[in-house]
Amino acid sequence: MTWPAGWIAEVRDDLDAAQRRDPAARSRLEVLLTYPGVHALLLHRISHRIDAAGWHLTARVMSHAARMLTGVEIHPRAQIGHDFFIDHGMGVVIGETTIIGNGCHLTQGVTLGGTSTRREKRHPTLEDNVMIGAGAKIIGAVTIGEGARIGAGSVVVSSVPAGATVVGVPGHIIAYTNRTNETVERLPDPEWDRIDALERRIATLEAQLTAQSPDVRSAAVRDMEPRVEGLTR
Ligand SMILES: CC(C)(COP(=O)(O)OP(=O)(O)OC[C@H]1O[C@@H](n2cnc3c(N)ncnc32)[C@H](O)[C@@H]1OP(=O)(O)O)[C@@H](O)C(=O)NCCC(=O)NCCS
Numbered sequence: 001m002t003w004p005a006g007w008i009a010e011v012r013d014d015l016d017a018a019q020r021r022d023p024a025a026r027s028r029l030e031v032l033l034t035y036p037g038v039h040a041l042l043l044h045r046i047s048h049r050i051d052a053a054g055w056h057l058t059a060r061v062m063s064h065a066a067r068m069l070t071g072v073e074i075h076p077r078a079q080i081g082h083d084f085f086i087d088h089g090m091g092v093v094i095g096e097t098t099i100i101g102n103g104c105h106l107t108q109g110v111t112l113g114g115t116s117t118r119r120e121k122r123h124p125t126l127e128d129n130v131m132i133g134a135g136a137k138i139i140g141a142v143t144i145g146e147g148a149r150i151g152a153g154s155v156v157v158s159s160v161p162a163g164a165t166v167v168g169v170p171g172h173i174i175a176y177t178n179r180t181n182e183t184v185e186r187l188p189d190p191e192w193d194r195i196d197a198l199e200r201r202i203a204t205l206e207a208q209l210t211a212q213s214p215d216v217r218s219a220a221v222r223d224m225e226p227r228v229e230g231l232t233r
Pocket of ligand 1: 087088107108132133134149150151152153154165166167168174184
């Protein structure tokens with residue numbers, strides 16, 4: 001497709017993506033007029049073409065203007081697929097060598113950033129249908145596999161397999177989406193299991209102590225309780 005026709009098709013596609021993913025969106029016109037993430041994306045689609053035509057400085061100035069208008073910074077050379085949506089937008093940063101597949105969904109405050117200072121592929125690659133929650137930071141030339149979900153506030157510094165749900169700092173996998181039937185299968189949490197086992201063991205020891213010698217047990221509990229309260233307060 002030639003560039004204006006191609007761009008118009010992309011605009012329609014991007015407006016539809018926003019309407020599909022945001023239950024608050026009522027019409028394409030509302031999305032076009034009031035969604036900064038969509039504005040940033042439409043301007044990026046233009047600056048990306050200008051950059052590819054060799055007008056690098058013009059493309060950078062345009063992306064800078066888009067950032068001032070929308071709070072979303074997308075480097076003109078970032079490669080973004082179809083059906084992409086940035087919800088709310090403010091504070092999103094998408095670096096130069098980022099590659100984003102089709103059907104991805106980002107929310108405000110997401111960083112797709114680099115860790116290297118060399119001119120090489122140093123930003124993340126998102127495969128198709130990746131969702132990244134508010135404020136999550138994905139840094140380095142890592143790959144986020146197809147259909148993966150990254151929880152709000154996570155920091156991801158290594159690649160994530162397809163279908164995984166990642167939360168926390170640093171991000172760790174808590175579940176996988178079974179793509180044959182779309183059900184989410186939770187993984188065991190070893191840290192929590194260990195704390196749980198320790199609690200049960202303490203309860204057993206307390207019971208044994210009480211059975212053997214109630215006085216020793218009450219002295220031990222008297223000694224421990226203020227400290228435990230201090231920890232849980
Ligand atoms: C990661 C996410 C996709 C998981 O959703 P889900 O599959 O429905 O998972 P649940 O909400 O059932 O949570 C599963 C577990 O992960 C924990 N969890 C969920 N999101 C988390 C997060 N962002 N950080 C840390 N832990 C998180 C929950 O507390 C729960 O733990 P528990 O089983 O010990 O109680 C979702 O929580 C998320 O962060 N979505 C992003 C939403 C967002 O950014 N909205 C902004 C819109 S503008």
